[in-house]
Amino acid sequence: MRRSICTQYRSKLIAVIVAITLLSLSARAAADGLTDAEHEIQPALEDLYKARAEAFVNQDIQKLKDYYLDEKISRIALEHEHNQIQYLNKWSDKRAIQLTHSQCAIRIIRQRITGDRAVVSLVQSHRIGYMYENRFLPEQFFGVGTRHFITLKKKDGRWKVSREWYLDPLDENPKKISDGPDGLAPSVKAKSSEPPKSQKYNRKRAVEYANKYAGAAWGAGNRHRYNPKYLDYTSKGGDCTNFASQIIGDSEGGGLPARGNWRYFDRSGGTQTWVQTDSFSRFLIGSGYGKLLAKGTYEQITRPSDQYPDSAISSLEPGDLIGYILHNNDTDHFSVVVGFDDYGYPLVNSHTADRYRVPFDLGWDSETRYQLFHIRD
Known part of the structure; x- marks a missing residue:
């Protein structure tokens, strides 16, 4: 609120204060x-x-x-x-x-x-x-x-x-935007966000890695910066697959050992299988590291079926991956499931753009098809 200054003394005092401030x-x-x-x-x-x-x-x-x-x-x-x-x-x-x-x-x-x-x-x-x-x-x-x-x-x-x-x-x-029954996918059951223990794939560390290096997103660790061990592919077409590979393969993350053409080299960066969405998608299945649970629209993956009575999306666990298909049959984006909100809705992290515990379908539309990858334990 502004107050009028009536006396000459106050006017001079204000002038002095302003002058000192400007000089400072x-x-x-x-x-x-x-x-x-x-x-x-x-x-x-x-x-x-x-x-x-x-x-x-x-x-x-x-x-x-x-x-x-x-x-x-x-x-x-x-x-x-x-x-x-x-x-x-x-x-x-x-x-x-x-x-x-x-x-x-x-x-x-x-x-x-x-x-x-x-x-x-x-x-x-x-x-x-x-x-x-x-x-x-x-x-x-x-x-x-x-x-x-x-x-x-x-x-x-x-x-x-x-x-x-x-x-x-x-x-x-x-x-x-895709419709959901009663405004939600009611078959998405509330479950613990604590990753289950596993032998080969360390889900807990994979989620911790995803949260630490989620970049500029609010909530991320590492002072909102990516892991400096890896090149940033944002300006080269996107960093989402590079991040997904890090999450499941880095020793600080899930710890899956490099295999075949899926590798990262300190000086030259990641191979095509490491950084390119379609190649990585094929690698997950061909290597045996991942199992494709389902592929379909929002409505298809959230509704109950004979194979998945609670819906395919409900079968995902923290540390699993979701691929996003926008055109033709090409994978365009990857995110990692890091947990569930208090209702049980799956939350994901990703790069390009940076996301931290974001509802898995936010930022996508009714034409998007989802690939649900379970990483084998």
């Missing part, structure tokens, strides 16, 4: 080599991403418009955020879930400012909470992480979004 800021800027404009970027971006995170719950798109320019490319960026918000809320409706919490933190990697224009790369860690409707269960949380390249333009004293690019885990059509 200038000295700090000189000390760390940053300009005044560069010091403005961090709070401007924190305000922007805070408003965007809150919009997932309050769906106040009108408020978000204030952060964007009235230009075509900027409007496209805003429409993308609108679509993302619609998708998450529509998915929540279909799963009988109420979004309760949305909060994010950002870390600026680099910034370049030229006049009234700033180009920034940053990492966002986003925490989302939800509760099941008509079920007495505690609030659940999951995290996603994204890497952003954003251009800002200063207009009327404010830095606003000119354009933005990032790999969005929720970039799907809100009108194409």
Whole structure:
């Protein structure tokens, strides 16, 4: 709240305080080599991403418009955020879930400012909470992480979004979300998130590895960074399969020994079977390390069948893998099952984009087909 200053003394005092503050800021800027404009970027971006995170719950798109320019490319960026918000809320409706919490933190990697224009790369860690409707269960949380390249333009004293690019885990059509009976897959039974003991494949360590190295996603360990032992294939088509291979094969993870063409070399990186989705999918079955329990749409893998009375998805255990097929019969993505929420819904971790304990079908649509791989113990 602003208060009017009536006396000359108070006016001078305020002037002195302001002058000291400005001098302090200038000295700090000189000390760390940053300009005044560069010091403005961090709070401007924190305000922007805070408003965007809150919009997932309050769906106040009108408020978000204030952060964007009235230009075509900027409007496209805003429409993308609108679509993302619609998708998450529509998915929540279909799963009988109420979004309760949305909060994010950002870390600026680099910034370049030229006049009234700033180009920034940053990492966002986003925490989302939800509760099941008509079920007495505690609030659940999951995290996603994204890497952003954003251009800002200063207009009327404010830095606003000119354009933005990032790999969005929720970039799907809100009108194409799979339906579930009663808003859920009721055959997904609540089970312990503690991985069972095994001989050959260490499920407990596999899950711990997946949680530690889930990258930028909220909740991940290792200071939100990937395992430095491995190359990051994000810019080479995606890091999801590289991460899945690490989870089941690294000695810190599941510990399955390298076999055939499934290998990682310290200097040259992973083989095609290690990093490429289709090759890895075929390897899991051909090597005997994995068993394909089922392949099908959301509706097909969540409904009871003669083979799986509780549904195929209910047969997965922590440490098992899910492949995602988008086009033709090619596997496009891999995630690892790390546990179940308090209702019993399977939760997954992955890279590209980074996910931490995210509901397994969030970010996918009704045309997605799922491959359910059980890793043999």
